[in-house]
Amino acid sequence: MESIARQSAKLCPFVHSVTTSVHSVKSLGQANLPAMAKQCPFMGRAMRTANYATSASPATANSTRSSLREDESAFVDHATAESAFDYDGLFEHELQKKRVDKSYRFFNNINRLAKEFPLAHRQLEDDKVTVWCSNDYLALSKNQEVVDVMKKTLDKYGAGAGGTRNIAGHNKHALKLEAEIAALHKKEGALVFSSCFVANDAVISLLGQKIKDLVIFSDELNHASMITGIKHASTTKHIFKHNDLSHLEELLAMYPRSQPKLIAFESVYSMSGSVADIEKICDLADKYGALTFLDEVHAVGLYGPHGAGVAEHCNFEAHRKSGIASPQERTVMDRVDMITGTLGKSFGTVGGYVAGSLRLIDWLRSYAPGFIFTTCLPPSVMAGAAEAIRYQRSHLDLRQAQQRHTSYVKDGLADLGIPVIPNPSHIVPVLIGNPDLARQASDILMDKHRIYVQAINFPTVARGTERLRITPTPGHTNDLSDILLDAVDDVFNTLQLPRVKDWQNQGGLLGIGQPDFVPEPNLWTSDQLSYKNDDLHPNVKEPIIDQLEVSSGIKY
Template sequence: MERVLNTAQKACPFLHNASAATLRNLSTKSSSGTSSSRLINKAQQCPVMGKAMAVQTSRFHTTTKVATPTPTVPRAIASNESKKAAVTPVSHNTTGNKFDYESFYNHQLEKKHKDKSYRYFNNINRLAQKFPRAHTARPEDEVTVWCANDYLGMGRSPVLIESMKRTMDRYGAGAGGTRNIAGNADLHLRLESELADLHHTEGALVFSSCYVANDATLSTLAGKLPGCVIFSDNQNHASMIQGIRHSGAQKKIFRHNDLAHLEELLQSVDVSVPKIIAFESVYSMCGSIGPIKEICELAKKYGAITFLDEVHAVGMYGPRGAGVAEHLDFELNATQPHGGNGSVMDMVDIYTGTLGKAFGVVGGYIAGSASLVDMVRSYAPGFIFTTSLPPAVVSGAMESVKYLKRSGAERTKQQLNTRVVKDRLAQLDIPVVPNPSHIVPVLLGDAEQAKLASDTLLSEFGIYVQSINYPTVAVGEERLRITPTPGHNEEMIDHLVESLEKIWSRHSFKRVKQWEAEGGRAGVGIKDASKVEPIWTDKQLRIGKVSETSTQTLASAAASV
C-alpha cells in the first residue's frame, strides 16, 4: 500500500498535498466493505486525475469485454506504469552517422567571428619591477598596461611578496586539499578574521574566487530559503546571474540602479516571503555606483536581505578600503571602524569581495553574520569541494588587506590619476561614459572599431587596453576600458591621451558631439544631463574645489603623493 500511495502522490496534485495518514485512511475499507473506493472518489474530484480516469475508463470499455475487478489505484497511474515497462530498447547500432563534434565547435566559433565578438587573448606579462610595464611574447617588446584590475599595483608590492616568499619556504606551494580535509590552516582563519573586521561583520569565508563565492552563496542561500525570490540589477555580474540560475529560485530583474522599479517589484511579493536583493557597488564596465543606502532601506521595508558585491570597490574606497558602503560614511568609519557605529555598513546583510583586484593576489570571499557564514560553509558545494587557496596566496592577501587598512596613499593617487585622464579626454571630446568611480570607459559603439583601436594602441603605440564587446556590454556599446593606477606617471598619461587622439582622428571615430547629435548612447552625449561628481570628494583627496582645480594641479597633486 505504501508503494501505491507514493505513486499516487506523484501523479495527483490533491494526493501530493495530502498527508500520509489521510491517504491511509482513504485507502481503508469503507462501511460497505469495499476497499479504495474513497480514494478513487477523491481522485475523481481532482481536475487532473478525474479527467485522466475518465479517459482511461472510456478506453477500457471500448477495448475489452472481459469483466475486471475494481482497481486499487487510479487507472492513469496504472497506465503510466505500463508505459514505463514498455519502453523501446535503446539501439546499439554503431554503423550510422555519428555526431560531428568538431564541426559543431567550428560553427559556434564562426558565429563569434561573424558578429565580431570573438575574443583574442594577448600575450601580456606584467613586470613586477617596472609596474605598470609588461612585455609581450618577446621579452624585449615592452608595453604599458592601462586595463589591469590590479588597481593599486599591490600585486608587485614588497608588502605581499616578502610575506609570500617566507610562507612558501615554510609551508610549500599547495594547500593540500579542501578546507574540510587538509587545506584549513591558521592563515585561512586569520585572513577571514581580517576580512570580517574590514566589513564590520561577525564572520567571513574565503573562496577560490569571487565568481565562485557569488555563485555558491546565492545558489545555496536562495535554494534553501523556502519560496525565495531574488531581485537582481540588470547590470549584475555573470557570477551573480549564474548563482541565481543555479538556485532555482524565482527572479525579478530591476532596471539598473532604478529604485522606483525595484520597489514596484518588491511590492508584488508578500512581505512574509524570503527575498534577496542582489546588486553591486561599482559596476566595472560603466563605472556607475549602486545606491546602497536606498536599496538597504527598501530591503528593510519589504522584508528582504541585501547581497552587495564590492568586488571592484574593496581596497579602493573608504578610509580603510572596505568599499563604497564604508566610503558613504567616510569620517564616521575613519574614527569608529567597527560594527554598530550607525553607518550604512550596518545595513548591508551580505558582502562579497575579491582578493584578486585591488588586493593584488587571487581569491574571493563573503562577509556577514556568523550564522550566515556558517550555513554557507556547511552547505555550499562550491566551497566544500574546492581545493583551498595555497598558504602563500592567503598570506599575501592578509598582508595586503592589513596594509590597505592603514595606508590611503595608493587610493588617493589612483583617484587623482583617474581625474587627470578623464579631464584630458574630455578636453579632446573623446567620449568617456560618465561615472563617479575609478573606471574610464571610452565609448566606440562598434565591436570592429573597438578591436581596431585596441590593436592599434598595442602594435603602434605600445599601449595595452583590451576592447570590451558583447556579451560583457550590450551590442552598440562596445568600448575600451581604461583603469589608471598609482604607477602611471605624467609621461605615461600624456602618451595615452595623445595616442587616443591620433587614433580617433585617423579613423574618424565618433566624438561626444556626434553622439549627442544622435541622441546619445551609454550616457555619452545626453543633452541636459546633470554633471556626475566623483565619489571621492576634494576634501577626502585633500585638494581644492573641483571648479578651482585644473588638470595640471591634479597632475601635480598625483605626482606628490
C-alpha cells in the first residue's frame, strides 16, 4: 500500500499536496482514503455524482446500496440512455459508395458442366453459356483421371480430414501431394495450405515477424494476398514500379548488404498478363543479399516443359532433357528461394503451397499460424491435386493447345482493332477504360451472345483501366473463338467503345496505341510449341517420388 501511495504522490497533484502538507507517504497508506478522496476536486465530484459506495464497513455498504435502490436516477446508464451504433447504416453507406463509383461486385450464377466443357448453365439447367474467363486453365477439374481418383478417395476416406494436421495427424494424401509439389519445382520440401492466399500471407508475415530488421521490396502490382502478408509482417517495406528493375535496384542499394531483405514478386501478373524477369531479379538478390519470394499462381501448369511455371520455362531445354531430375547446370528455378503456387487454377482443385529448402519448410511448418491452426484439406482434394500435377507433367500438349488458342484469339481481336493490353503470356485483357461500360459489355456478352466474361473493375485494377479478362483453355477451339470474336466486335459497336485507333488518338494507354511501345515476344517459342509429349524425358511418365521427411517433422 505504501508503494502505491508513493506512486500516487508522484502522479497526482492533490495527493502530492496532501502528503507534503498533512501526511507523510507512510501515514497516507494507513489513512481513511475515501474521506480524503472527497476533498479532491475531481474524485469528490465523481463520488457525489455517482453516490459512490465505499467498503469502509458492511453496514455502510448495505445502507448505501439501499439508498441506491431508492434513487436509481443517480446513475447514468449508458446501456439504455443512448442509441446503439448504427451498424447497418455504416454498411449501407460503404456499399452505396461502391454503387456510385461502379465498383460494386455482382456475381453471376455459373455452374460449369464437367461433361460439356466449356459450357455452363445459369440458374436453370437449360440456360447454357460458354465460359471464357475461368482460371481452370487446363480444364483439369473435369479431367476423368483426376475425377476418378477423387471419387475413389472420397469413398474410402470420407469427406474431411478431421482437423488440423497437428491435432488429427496427416495422411498419405498430404505426404504424396507435398512430395509431388517439391518434385515439380525441384525443391527439397513443400508445404500445403488451405489456399495460396493463406500461404502468401503466412510465409511473408512470418518472415517479417521473425527476421529482425527485414526490409521487403514488393512489385506494385503484387496480388492482394502478398500485400496482406506484407502488412502483417509489420516491418519496413518499399514498393517498386511494376517490373522496373532499375527502380528496384535503387531501393535495394539504400541498405547495407548485411541487412536482411526480401524481394516479393509474381511470374505472371493475372490482370495484365505481364511477366517478371526472374533471372535478373535473382541477379539483384545475389548482389544485394536478398531472399526471393516468387508467386507462380498463374503460371504453374502453363509454362515450362513440365508445368512448373515461368522459372522452369527460363531453362526450358535443360529441364526438358532432365525430366524430373535436376539439370547439372544451376537453373533459375534453383536460384529462387521460395515458390508459392495454387492447386485451384491449372491443377483444377483447391489449396495453395510453398516450395523451398528443407530448413525453410520445416521452419514454416513449425511456426506459421496459417498452417498450424487451419484444418487440413480433405483427402479427396489432395489426392486429386496430386493426380493433376502428375497428369499435366507428362502432357505437354495441354500447355501448347492453350497457347495456340490464346494466340488465335489475340490475333483475331487485333484484326478487329479491339484493344488488348499487350503481354507475352496467356492472359487476354480487353481494355474498356470505364467501370460502367465494362459491366454493360459483360452483360451484353451474357444476355445476347450467351458468353460469360466477367468485368474487372477497381480495386482489382486501377481506375480508368477497367477491362474484360479472357482466358482460353485447351477446350476453346477455333470455332468457339470465332463466335467470341464476333460477339466482342458487336459489343464494341453497340456501346461505341474505343478501339485501338481511338486510344492512339488519345496518346495511348498500357501499351495500346503508344507509337514507341515495343511488345515482348511470347514466352513460348515456335520450337517449344513443336515438341510432342514423347519428346519429354521418360522419367516424367510414371515416376516414383519419395515421401518428404519434412512433411511429418525431421527426427534428430
